[in-house]
Amino acid sequence: MADVSIGIIGGSGLYKMAALQNVEEVTIDTPFGPTSDALIVGTLDGAKVAFLARHGRNHHLLPTEVPYRANIYALKAIGVKYIISASAVGSLQEEVKPLDMVLPDQFIDRTRSRVSTFFGDGIVAHIGFADPICPALAQVLGDAISELNLPEVTLHRGGTYVCMEGPAFSTLSESNLYRSWGGTVIGMTNLPEAKLAREAEIAYATLALATDYDCWHPEHDSVTVEMIIGNLHRNAANAQSVIQATVAKLTANPPVSKAHKALRHAILTPLDQVPAATKEKLGILLKPYL
Numbered sequence: 497m498a499d500v501s502i503g504i505i506g507g508s509g510l511y512k513m514a515a516l517q518n519v520e521e522v523t524i525d526t527p528f529g530p531t532s533d534a535l536i537v538g539t540l541d542g543a544k545v546a547f548l549a550r551h552g553r554n555h556h557l558l559p560t561e562v563p564y565r566a567n568i569y570a571l572k573a574i575g576v577k578y579i580i581s582a583s584a585v586g587s588l589q590e591e592v593k594p595l596d597m598v599l600p601d602q603f604i605d606r607t608r609s610r611v612s613t614f615f616g617d618g619i620v621a622h623i624g625f626a627d628p629i630c631p632a633l634a635q636v637l638g639d640a641i642s643e644l645n646l647p648e649v650t651l652h653r654g655g656t657y658v659c660m661e662g663p664a665f666s667t668l669s670e671s672n673l674y675r676s677w678g679g680t681v682i683g684m685t686n687l688p689e690a691k692l693a694r695e696a697e698i699a700y701a702t703l704a705l706a707t708d709y710d711c712w713h714p715e716h717d718s719v720t721v722e723m724i725i726g727n728l729h730r731n732a733a734n735a736q737s738v739i740q741a742t743v744a745k746l747t748a749n750p751p752v753s754k755a756h757k758a759l760r761h762a763i764l765t766p767l768d769q770v771p772a773a774t775k776e777k778l779g780i781l782l783k784p785y786l
């Protein structure tokens with residue numbers, strides 16, 4: 497299985513893609529253990545894509561437990577060059593209303609318990625992460641959303657995604673603090689994924705689906721899972737249309753992404769000094785540089 501150039505990671509409420517055809521479940525062995533679920537490889541209007549349910553199809557993995565390294569490694573192994581990540585987020589700003597779509601271009605890291613690098617064990621690399629989202633891919637997503645003209649949905653291009661550890665939602669003081677930092681939305685998953693995707697030289701962009709006002713808004717109830725899932729159900733069909741339209745655009749015109757060369761000047765350790773076991777483990781990432 498190779499040459500599936502587009503990966504879709506579905507978050508809360510997006511456990512499958514109804515429009516996928518000719519589906520095949522693919523299990524990839526990775527040096528980082530099993531993926532969250534089997535990859536569902538199929539076609540969307542003729543384009544081959546792989547879908548992965550981030551928390552598993554039955555939502556059994558906490559944000560902390562998601563095997564981010566295995567997931568990104570497996571997508572890399574089948575040839576993925578672009579990842580569209582669909583995620584539920586809380587809104588930290590009045591103008592981002594539940595059901596709106598946000599294409600964040602920055603992150604603030606509030607995670608504590610995530611391994612978010614493939615490196616170590618005898619090889620050191622420091623990727624550039626000033627622009628954590630691929631602007632070219634986000635542009636395609638944004639254009640797809642605009643062209644769809646979805647009723648009820650306002651698109652926000654750009655914004656800062658605060659990535660918290662969870663699983664409990666934020667306290668009121670935390671939520672206000674993140675607002676004071678300029679956070680636009682809050683979630684629990686996308687930052688480690690974006691870092692690992694960059695290390696794997698895969699372009700990554702987040703389609704953030706606003707589901708709630710977290711707990712800071714005086715006129716709205718504090719976030720609950722019920723609220724999130726209710727709004728995701730209202731938005732799931734829209735999210736799938738956006739993904740489908742984005743895949744069509746990517747297939748017709750695959751954008752150039754700096755992410756595809758992210759490791760070129762990032763690896764410090766001479767490759768002939770890297771332990772053989774590490775070289776083998778990271779073979780698919782290091783291949784262009786060996």
Ligand SMILES: CSC[C@H]1O[C@H](OP(=O)(O)O)[C@H](O)[C@@H]1O
Pocket residue numbers: 506507508509550551559582583584585662683684685686721724725
């Ligand atoms: C469903 S409650 C919070 C949960 O939803 C978001 O997940 P994802 O990013 O996978 O859509 C959030 O990050 C939390 O993990």
Ligand SMILES: Nc1ncnc2[nH]cnc12
Pocket residue numbers: 584585586587660665666682683684707708709710711719724
């Ligand atoms: N308010 C919130 N905080 C963290 N993750 C979320 N996902 C959806 N809403 C959220």
